[in-house]
Amino acid sequence: MDSPPDPADEFRNWLELPRDVTASILLRLGAVEILTSAQRVCSPWRKLCKDPSMWRAVDMRNPDNKWEDYELELEWMCRDAVDRSCGQLIDINLENFGTDELLRHIADSSSQLKRLGLVRCFSISDKGLSGVAAKLPLLEELAISYCSLSKEALEAVGRCCPLLKSLNFNIRWHMRNGDYDGEAVAIAENMSELRRLQLFGNKVTNEGLQAILDGCPHLESLDLRRCLNLTLAGDLGRRCAQQIKHLRLPHDSTDDYEFNDYCSVVDVSGGSVVSDDDYDYEEYGHVDIEYFEAYDHPDNQ
Incomplete structure (x- = not known):
């Protein structure tokens, strides 16, 4: 008859895992979870969570919108994460928070940054991004979605970041008077090394697209979904293909x-609105305030 299993074999002591395995597990949690929870588990984990190698990539995207009421806490955490990287940061994503001052702190501390993602960061301005572009000479990927940024920022990034290969510039399509092709021309004239471009919901017209095709000869991937001012028939459509x-x-x-x-997409036919498919009405839940009270502010560490 087999002897009963040793209870010690049924439960793994997580503290006995190899350091690299523990680091791999923690990295899957994301920056906010590490700063608010994981680093508080035990002294070895706290020590590991302070290692600069853990902060080469900082992902603070907020797809569930559950932290939207805690912008100040998120900014503190982001600064903390950037400082912990000790200049090794190469990839950072922000969503629903961020200011020009925070962006300046990131740029001042992260000369090796290769990828920057901004989603709904309405407090980051053209002036703010333009002002730090020169401090990001190694930037290869820039992803901007639903921010208050325009051609001014694109021109500055294009001039200052010659290694830029990938750009997302996604906005809410809406009808208004103005220069529909300003952003397309800024891309065409300043980002000749682009390989990948996403312009979801842009106002670009055929003339702007023509400028991009002329000015970005290395372009391999182009996403024009919901660019409803385009008419890709005839020569232009064939050239794209x-x-x-x-x-x-x-x-x-x-x-x-x-x-x-x-x-949000507004379809237009003959100058009038035909449909408005707006998915921004979902009511999101909120986390308890105790969730963020668990975070150790850098000033208290």
Whole structure:
């Protein structure tokens, strides 16, 4: 008869895991979870969570919108994470918070930054992003979605970041008077090394698209979904098909678009609004205030 299993074999002591395995597990949690929870478990985990190698990538995206009432706490945490990287930060994503001052802190502390993602960061301005662009000479990917940024910021990034290969510039399409092709021209004239471009919901017209195709000869992937001012018939449509390996057209499906939960699209025909598919009305829940009270502010560490 087999002897009963030793209870010690049934429960793993997580503190006995190899350091690299523990680090791999913690990295899957994300920056906010590490700062508010994981680092409080035990002294070895707290020590590991202070290692600069843990902060080469900082993901503070907030897809559930559950932290929207805690912008100040999120900014403190972001500064803490950037400081912990000790200059090793190469990838950072912000969502629903962020200011020009925070962006300046990131740029001043992160000369090796290669990827910057901004989602609904309405307090980051053209002046703010333009002012730090020169401090990001190694930037290769810039993802901007639903922010209050325009061609001014794109021009500065293009001039100062010659290694830029990938750009997302996604906005809410809406009808208004103005220069519909300003952003497209800024891209065409300042980002000649682009390989990938996403312009979801942009106001770009055929003239602006023509400028991009002329000014970005290395472009391989182009996403034009919901760019409803475009008419891709005739020579321009054929050129897109021939020049671009991975092409998404204005009326292609948006099922795999990561921001479908709150994207807004207005279709226009003959100058009048035909449909308004707005997914931004979902009512999100809120976390208890105790969740963030558990965070150790850097001033108290």
